[in-house]
Amino acid sequence: MQFSDSVTIAAPREKVWEFLTDPHAVASCAPGLESVDVLVPDEKFEVKGSVGLGTVQVHFVATVEWLNLEPPEHAELKAHGTAPGSAMDASASMSLQAISPDETKMEWTADVTIAGTIASLASRMMGSVTKKLAQAFFTCLKREVEA
Numbered sequence: 001m002q003f004s005d006s007v008t009i010a011a012p013r014e015k016v017w018e019f020l021t022d023p024h025a026v027a028s029c030a031p032g033l034e035s036v037d038v039l040v041p042d043e044k045f046e047v048k049g050s051v052g053l054g055t056v057q058v059h060f061v062a063t064v065e066w067l068n069l070e071p072p073e074h075a076e077l078k079a080h081g082t083a084p085g086s087a088m089d090a091s092a093s094m095s096l097q098a099i100s101p102d103e104t105k106m107e108w109t110a111d112v113t114i115a116g117t118i119a120s121l122a123s124r125m126m127g128s129v130t131k132k133l134a135q136a137f138f139t140c141l142k143r144e145v146e147a
Contacts, residue, residue: 001126004109007011007138011145013098016106017072020094023047023064031133042066042099046059051133058083072096086116087116 007098009016019025023045027036033049043066062081067074074095081088092110099105112126 001112001114001128002109003127003130003134004107005134006105006107008099009104009106009145010102011104012102013096013104014072015145016096016104016141019141020096020106021066021071021075022087023071029137029144031136042069051129053118053121053129056118056121058086061090062088064098067091083116084116086114086118088115090115106146127128 021042023036023038027033027047030047030049032051033047035048037046041043044063046061046063048061049058050057053057060081060083063081064077064079067076067078074092074093076091079088079090079092081090090112092108094106094108097105097107105135115125
């Protein structure tokens with residue numbers, strides 16, 4: 001499944017970059033994320049959390065690795081996660097463009113593959129769940145960096 005969107009944030013690009021490349025800062029805005037453990041600073045971290053897919057709450061553990069960091073413009077990452085009887089692989093990228101000294105446009109894409117017992121449920125619900133989670137994340141991001 002592929003996802004993409006863009007959002008305008010009323011904050012300098014460097015401030016947005018700093019927030020989005022800090023796993024603990026991102027975790028504070030990521031719905032369902034319960035913990036973050038930095039394994040290798042600026043390279044790799046592990047997250048634990050849960051996501052609701054209809055009436056099913058799926059608990060997961062994922063390892064996230066930065067593939068390419070070009071401060072403060074572009075970042076790419078990959079993730080591999082597991083949940084009981086299931087697995088998830090994802091790749092994502094973001095680009096930050098300074099619209100003005102105090103305004104940044106973020107464009108992001110994600111490609112997510114889910115296998116196992118939750119795959120059929122996730123494929124039916126992932127679009128609406130992703131939209132809801134992204135909206136909650138960006139509302140929090142704006143609250144944090146636009147202050």
